[in-house]
Amino acid sequence: METKIIDGKKISEEIKLEIANDTKSFQNKFLVKPGLAVVLVGNDPASSVYVRNKEKSAIDSGMRGKTINLPSTVSEQDLLNIIENLNLSNEIHGILVQLPLPSHISQEKIVEKINPIKDVDGLHPFNSGLLSAGTPRFIPATPAGIRELLIRSDFDTDGKHVAILGRSNIVGRPLANLLSMKSNGGNATVSLCHSRTNNLKDITQMADIIVAAIGIPNFVTQEMVKENAVVIDVGINRVESSLHKRGYRLVGDVEFETVKLKCKAITPVPGGVGPMTIAMLLSNTLQAAKLQCA
């Protein structure tokens, strides 16, 4: 049987269309336009691109999209005040502060300042806690996107063994809580692996689903994967390449060409998990607007 290449771009477009329709109905009913504010501190080129895409996608879905560009010298207190204003704004239902922040600003303080009901990034401890308790409100975009990819590709997680590689607070850990919770799209047995794991290959070789989120190019190789496993690649690594005009190419955490030959399904990089994140952010923003207008 041919390996299925999970098309995250296509799936995310479908979701964005659903969200646009849902946004229209919501707006007709409540006369409120869902609003997303994205705060960018500094002018890192990659972050700027991400932020522009988020604003544009919000607008394309019929929402209000607002980017707040701040110099990298902005004080912590000024940033806290800006968030407070967004917390109070009736036009803004979702707030996202693009991370990382300059080192003179406490990321923790900033994230905790966002009103949890507007925390569409799902990183406020209150929202992480709801997720960890199995009653999530806003699920961080990448884990939410991965679950959605699995559901919409008809890969049931119930009772399945999932090996997650990487325990970050934005991917691995919330995903572990998400996939193991009592629910549809959950009920998996999750092994959360990381840099300290001793017997990694023993675990991945048992897994029905592998999620690689460690940021090491081509880390997951063919012999680590069970025949007919489903492989989700969260990595986006730049590898030098003289063949590409920009001087690098993007590769995932999975050795795609060889692993593809052994597994049942796999996400490509780019075009797999990546495109899902904005769709999930928009979904959270619409949900935030609903919660705030209910």
Next chain:
Amino acid sequence: METKIIDGKKISEEIKLEIANDTKSFQNKFLVKPGLAVVLVGNDPASSVYVRNKEKSAIDSGMRGKTINLPSTVSEQDLLNIIENLNLSNEIHGILVQLPLPSHISQEKIVEKINPIKDVDGLHPFNSGLLSAGTPRFIPATPAGIRELLIRSDFDTDGKHVAILGRSNIVGRPLANLLSMKSNGGNATVSLCHSRTNNLKDITQMADIIVAAIGIPNFVTQEMVKENAVVIDVGINRVESSLHKRGYRLVGDVEFETVKLKCKAITPVPGGVGPMTIAMLLSNTLQAAKLQCA
């Protein structure tokens, strides 16, 4: 080599002594007596015993211990008001509402009403979220007690594979987050297993440490355990017994007599994890007092 029987009673007594000393120093320095309030709704006999023990242990450690007994007919609003008063009290640093609550009261609302800085049970979403983010403040008593048992018995978890059986919000899930976090006493590879797990034996047979918290008597049998594993038994199950005057005996989730022959160390039931929980509650209460006086 002989199997080590991990003596939770002895370890918990050591910890309580440390806490009593620490409480004395704290009180001398800040002229504040740490205070724990335990709220009990209804008169379930088992819950009444637990609550009395908590109050007594607090007092024995030099703290203020206060039990608030409420009839099972108390309204949700009255309970919320009582918690609000405890939130405002200068004499109370830790608040614990004994669960479960009668069905006319929302457990979620009550837990979320407790000021997170006084939530010594660690069940408020904000505190679960801090734990899940790897920056815990109040760790729920049972997971905290299990980690402490492992640390004080010199069983290093770093890089080890831990199979946790049971994904409850008071044991399995917070323990998974705790043991896998980047820290001393953490850094384990955790597989969180539960009733839906397909390949349970495959996972437990690989595990260096097994934690059984599923509430099924004698569920973990010898063939599920790897030679020289460490086995932590969280279960406290009543099994009918005509040999005991009270008509039952307590057994854990592990078939103690047979598993003992194969593993390196094991906790007994009773006398293993159980006695640790009150010690951890007192530790959280002292820490809460410190945070509130700092």
